[in-house]
Amino acid sequence: MILLLFLILGLFLVLRFLWKTSLLHILLNKFRCLEDRLHVHQTYRVPQFNLVFQENELFRKVSTYLNSLPSLEDSDFTNLFTGSKSNDILLRLDINQTIRDVFLGARVTWTIDKSEKNGPKILVLKLRKKDRRRILRPYLQHILSVAGDISQRKKELMLCMNVDSPSGENGRWRSVPFNHPASFDTLVMDVDLKNKVKADLETFLKSKQFYHRLGRVWKRSYLLYGPSGTGKSSFVAAMARFLNFDVYDIDLSKVSDDSDLKMLLLQTTSKSMIVVEDLDRFLTEKCRNVSLSGILNFMDGIVSCCGEERVMVFTMNSKDQVDQPVLRPGRIDVHVQFPLCDFPSFKNLANNYLGVKEHKLFPQLEEIFQGGASLTPAEIGEIMISNRSSPTRALKSVITALQTTGTTKSRRSNDDDELVRTPEETSGDHGGLFSREHSVRDFRKLYGLLKMGSRRKDEPLDLGTVDKDGSS
Ligand SMILES: Nc1ncnc2c1ncn2[C@@H]1O[C@H](COP(=O)(O)OP(=O)(O)OP(=O)(O)O)[C@@H](O)[C@H]1O
Numbered sequence: 001m002i003l004l005l006f007l008i009l010g011l012f013l014v015l016r017f018l019w020k021t022s023l024l025h026i027l028l029n030k031f032r033c034l035e036d037r038l039h040v041h042q043t044y045r046v047p048q049f050n051l052v053f054q055e056n057e058l059f060r061k062v063s064t065y066l067n068s069l070p071s072l073e074d075s076d077f078t079n080l081f082t083g084s085k086s087n088d089i090l091l092r093l094d095i096n097q098t099i100r101d102v103f104l105g106a107r108v109t110w111t112i113d114k115s116e117k118n119g120p121k122i123l124v125l126k127l128r129k130k131d132r133r134r135i136l137r138p139y140l141q142h143i144l145s146v147a148g149d150i151s152q153r154k155k156e157l158m159l160c161m162n163v164d165s166p167s168g169e170n171g172r173w174r175s176v177p178f179n180h181p182a183s184f185d186t187l188v189m190d191v192d193l194k195n196k197v198k199a200d201l202e203t204f205l206k207s208k209q210f211y212h213r214l215g216r217v218w219k220r221s222y223l224l225y226g227p228s229g230t231g232k233s234s235f236v237a238a239m240a241r242f243l244n245f246d247v248y249d250i251d252l253s254k255v256s257d258d259s260d261l262k263m264l265l266l267q268t269t270s271k272s273m274i275v276v277e278d279l280d281r282f283l284t285e286k287c288r289n290v291s292l293s294g295i296l297n298f299m300d301g302i303v304s305c306c307g308e309e310r311v312m313v314f315t316m317n318s319k320d321q322v323d324q325p326v327l328r329p330g331r332i333d334v335h336v337q338f339p340l341c342d343f344p345s346f347k348n349l350a351n352n353y354l355g356v357k358e359h360k361l362f363p364q365l366e367e368i369f370q371g372g373a374s375l376t377p378a379e380i381g382e383i384m385i386s387n388r389s390s391p392t393r394a395l396k397s398v399i400t401a402l403q404t405t406g407t408t409k410s411r412r413s414n415d416d417d418e419l420v421r422t423p424e425e426t427s428g429d430h431g432g433l434f435s436r437e438h439s440v441r442d443f444r445k446l447y448g449l450l451k452m453g454s455r456r457k458d459e460p461l462d463l464g465t466v467d468k469d470g471s472s
């Protein structure tokens with residue numbers, strides 16, 4: 001009896017000891033390792049890049065899947081990051097970390113590895129040879145479908161920026177969550193123009209079959225041009241949010257030569273927007289690493305080499321100084337002009353920033369705008385933000401600013417003069433500027449009526465020519 005009591009007590013103490021310490025866990029791990037050694041395994045490697053340094057989409061999808069596994073939390077170690085919302089904590093696989101998964105009763109492991117120091121990452125799948133036939137294909141299908149669901153559910157947009165020199169790891173791009181708050185709703189611009197761009201993007205998204213039927217690559221390029229502070233960068237952000245595309249923002253000054261630029265393009269993924277800001281400034285630089293032909297090849301690059309479902313956006317302050325080949329028909333599909341503020345846009349800003357729909361100072365402001373004075377939306381926005389506690393003071397400050405600095409002639413570029421140019425005046429112009437009537441007509445032709453041949457298929461669509469008063 002006493003012996004039995006001692007036995008129970010002993011058992012209790014051993015269990016308690018095992019429970020309190022990690023010995024059980026260690027023993028289980030040892031047992032698993034031993035068991036694993038008794039099986040023949042097969043390994044599969046999923047490299048981050050393919051042989052021509054394009055990102056391997058399977059790598060990205062497997063990473064998404066693995067990062068979603070509950071067993072990641074049970075790993076011996078893992079990385080913790082904050083998410084896009086400040087309270088989010090994200091678990092992310094670390095180098096050399098091994099994570100276990102079970103599929104249809106078969107145990108598999110994934111290890112994240114590096115081919116060399118600072119080299120690209122490789123995901124290594126290890127499974128028992130006897131399970132291979134039964135599970136490999138369905139398991140990979142399962143991963144693709146879970147990863148697809150995850151990205152659909154909570155696609156966090158990423159902003160990717162090119163780094164100076166290839167350090168190897170992750171290729172040439174570094175990415176951060178893209179949280180720019182601008183959307184088409186917050187942007188003040190001609191409603192008609194905004195709707196045209198939105199419709200153009202929507203049509204683009206639905207046009208895979210159409211492009212393929214025509215034997216064209218499914219891509220679209222936009223030129224946003226206008227003075228500084230008129231909303232071009234905000235518009236890029238709005239486009240990305242609207243499309244739900246990641247943004248690849250190329251800093252041309254960090255590109256070492258023409259082939260490096262091509263390599264960057266190769267390393268972008270589908271469903272992305274490739275953005276080159278201030279292209280005009282770069283092109284006028286005397287000393288630059290990328291030649292004009294390098295830029296032109298890059299602009300056409302998607303067509304010739306680099307994947308589909310991409311939108312390219314170039315921004316410029318003015319088209320004046322830009323070499324004609326850059327703007328030639330067929331190179332950029334849609335031109336969107338960003339003008340200085342007019343009175344209707346000003347009223348929208350006043351409504352957004354100050355909550356003012358009507359005001360006794362509006363007639364005076366309208367008169368000043370009609371007299372030709374103007375400011376950028378950024379300047380007006382700044383004045384309104386700093387005086388937002390008093391709308392009257394804000395409006396008076398805008399009047400003063402318009403009267404002192406806001407003269408049209410000195411601030412507008414020659415591009416603005418094109419606002420009133422007629423199609424006849426612009427015939428033969430590579431920019432292909434049209435009055436509103438013409439641009440609407442061209443817009444309608446864009447997808448459905450291209451075949452009718454009344455517009456050359458590579459002629460750019462210019463959406464920047466809506467008259468100030470909204471008439472054509
Ligand atoms: N049309 C607009 N509607 C609402 N806000 C605007 C508009 N244009 C500019 N802003 C505001 O002004 C600021 C600057 O705008 P943004 O950076 O988009 O201008 P930009 O045209 O890209 O200028 P730059 O040519 O100097 O890069 C932003 O904070 C934005 O909110």
Ligand SMILES: [Mg+2]
Pocket residue numbers: 232233234277315
């Ligand atoms: Mg900008």
